[in-house]
Amino acid sequence: MNTLVAIAIAPVGQGDELAQDVAQVVKVIRESGLPSKTSSMFTEIEGPWDQVMEVVKKATFVLAEKGIRTELVLKADIRPGYEDTMNKKIERMNHYL
Secondary structure, eight states: OEEEEEEEEEESSSOSOOHHHHHHHHHHHHHTOSOEEEOSSOEEEEEEHHHHHHHHHHHHHHHHTTTOOEEEEEEEEEOTTOOOHHHHHHHHHHHHO
């Protein structure tokens, strides 16, 4: 079942600059091979439910396994019968702009 998630995974209590820790998270996501896009606040990942959730788990635990308290914010769109919703949602919106 096609799933699109927007996630924010970040260390808690690690100071003001989080880019190095967040980069470790994004690396796991990019190496998964699933389509993804990273913005300043979220990373979107799209694919079959089980694969997406496995990537979310691995990306979350890359920090937690180092003993770092980790926060995860997740929003999911499960839409049967659709693919490439990460891009097609934007295309449909742009059509109306």
